[in-house]
Amino acid sequence: MTGLLDLYSEKGSFLHRLDPRVKLLAVLLLSVLAFMLSELLPLVLLLAFILLLLALSKSSFGKAFFALKFVVRLMVLITLLWPLFDRSGTPVLFSIGPLDITEPAIWRGVTSAVRIGCFATVWYILMFTTQQRDLVRALVKLGLRFDYGLALSISFRFIPTFGLTIESIKDAQRARALELDKGSFIRRSKNYVSVLVPAVVSALRTADTLALTLQSRAYGAFRDRTYLREIRMRPSDYVALAVAVLALLLPALAKYVYGVPL
Amino acid sequence: MQALRLEDVRFRYPGMSGWALDIPSLGIGQGEFVTVLGPNGAGKTTLSFLANGLIPKSIKGESEGSVEVFEHKASEYSVAQLSTLVGMVFQEPESQLFCMSAEEEVAFGPENLAVPRDEIARRVEWALGLVGLKGMNGRSPSTLSGGQKQRLAIAAALSMKPSMLVLDEPAYALDPVGRIELYTILSDLKTNHGMTVVVMERDAEALAKFSDRFVVLVGGRITASGPPAAVLRDPRFLKEAGVSPPQLSEVASMISARRKGPPLGFLTVEEAVAEIMVNAPRHTRMVSR
Structure with missing residues (x-):
């Protein structure tokens, strides 16, 4: 259960220490790059780079295997299905x-699979x-x-x-x-009603107490609340951010300005 | 100064026929440890919500009378403002802890109150230390035991530096060891930090030695109020109120009923031995069985 929900593992890699904002932006930039x-x-080079980063994150083999299993399945599926729908080109x-x-359709399938993999x-x-x-x-x-952030957390x-509870x-x-x-199937679905009803009731009760708790802890007292833990950019964060920006910018320049086929 | 003062207070939930709470007068002194005893539906939760302003600010209904918290009219303040006077702890440990770590849980209140960061850090250490969770800053609340969770909820209230703690059946889901730990911490807060403590509970036996006063609430009305020993002297009355009386006070009243002389009112084994030896030596055999 928790394996699915929380992939985070407490390891001391440099990726763990990066500012979460930088990680978020870097991941977004690399995603854009994959689509570009x-x-x-x-x-393939990008995928190799990403897998290298994944290896550097020192995450356990089990977790990585668990996570990558889904990606590999998806990639295989795309490779197999692509040519069935894309029939253009010769020979x-x-x-x-x-x-x-x-x-060409087969190659396009493989390319798309790698892109999705990235x-x-x-x-x-x-x-x-990242926690x-x-x-x-x-x-x-x-x-x-902050409201939305709180709701999310x-x-x-x-x-x-x-x-x-369920x-x-x-x-x-x-x-x-x-x-x-x-x-x-219908019988089983009906049986699950007797699980879902108490579960929903219990969830509503929890939500009720939670709302009262939040108010009792002065939630919303001031527009500008303070934070015990601030996240701060360190020099290494700027370096990582620069690398991520360049990783998108340089290929983009090469492709769209100089016409390098990428 | 009175920590909590209720005058002619009545409250009715929407769609209910009777008053959930009907208290002509109740005063709780600063630094007092008061246990409010009563069965389910006696109005304990309603009373605790009145004390921190959740009624009528957040929970609507028909309400009358005046509630004063440290001489401030509760109706004139928001729940957030009152939270710096009254710390609230709820029954369910699970649904009142919503952060990813103990530290964040304790910091949440002061953060909302825009307390400066280094002061929040100090308060977190202070509050975690008071409830015996020192060094557990990074622990996820869901990995704590039931007793630890409730103590964390207390720390989360304490970090807003209230002068009174109101706890609504905090020991409901705890084992006997966890209960005593909890009551000991509350008693320590009273003794060493001058905290006013109001506990809504049903556990008369364990709370007798920690409380200055028992208030018995039945059907929204106060039916008894006084020192624990005096209130517990009549176990039949407590039974009617749906509160389980201490076994020893039941023994005391059984002995009292069968003999002449002043009624016995012991609550602990030591008291029992002392009273019985003085008053009626021949009963010692019966008790020691």
Whole structure:
């Protein structure tokens, strides 16, 4: 459960120490770069660079494997399906019934797969090396309203709690001889109503107490609240930011100004 | 000075026929440790919400009378302003902790009050230390035990530097050890920091030795108020109020009923031995069984 929700692991890599705002921007810039590049070779180089960063994040092999499994599946799927829908170009390599599979389409499929791979993997770097609270803090610092930031961090905080609530309601209903996993799809869906209703009621009650708690802790007392922990840019953060900006800017210049096929 | 003063206070929730709370007069002195006993639906939560302004600011209903907190009219202040006078701790540990770390939880109140950063840092250390969670700054609240969670909730209220703490059944989900830890911390806050403590609970037995006064609330009305020993002297009355009386005070009243002389009112084994030895030596055999 938590593995899915929180990929962060407490390791001391330089990526962990970077300002979360810089990481967020760098990841955005690299994502844009992945969509800007249209040739296979630069995309493969970009993917290699991203995987290198991922390795440098010192995240455990298990977590990386868990995360990359989805990416690899998606990449394989795109590679296989692309030529079926994109039938332009020559030469036709072979035909499946009315479908002509062309060589350029296969390459385009592979290129798109690598691009999606870059896009998905680069966000994992952020997830692996940034605590959720730092991410929220970064967003607030970048101009997100504190209310929204708080709502976001509260949802992160309560997802596992509700997971546990649902599990214990399931157990309670099983103890009353409710068979959740038996019967047809419709039957099972109906059975889940008896789990969902108490879960929603419990969630509403929690929300109620939470609202009272927030008020009791002076929430919204002043427009400008202070923060115990401030995030500050250090020299290394500026370097990382510059590298990320150049990583997008230089290929963009090369491609659009000098016409280098990238 | 009175920490909390209620005059002719009545409150009715929307759509309910009777008053949830109907208190002609109640005063809680500064530095007093008061336990409000009462069954479910007695009005304990309503009373605690009145004390920090959640009623009528946030929870609407029909309300009458005046509530004063440290000589300030509660109705004239926002809940946020009152939070610097009254710290509130709720029953459910899980739903009142919403941050990713203990430190953030404690810092949340002062941050909202725009307290300068180094002062927040000092308060966080101070409050965590008071509740016995020193060094747990980075711990995620969800990894704490039930007792630790409630203590963290207390620290989160303390960091706003209130003069009174109001706790609505804080020990509801705790085991006996956790309860005693909690009450000990509250008692320490009273003794060493002059904190006024108001606890809404049903656990008369454990709270007897920590409290200066018991107030019994039944059906929204105060039916008894006085030193714990005096209130507990009549266990039948507590039973009617849905509060479980201490076993020893039940024994005391059983003995009292069967013999002549002044009624016994012991609450601890030591008191029992002392009173029985003085008053009725022949009962010692019965008690020691």
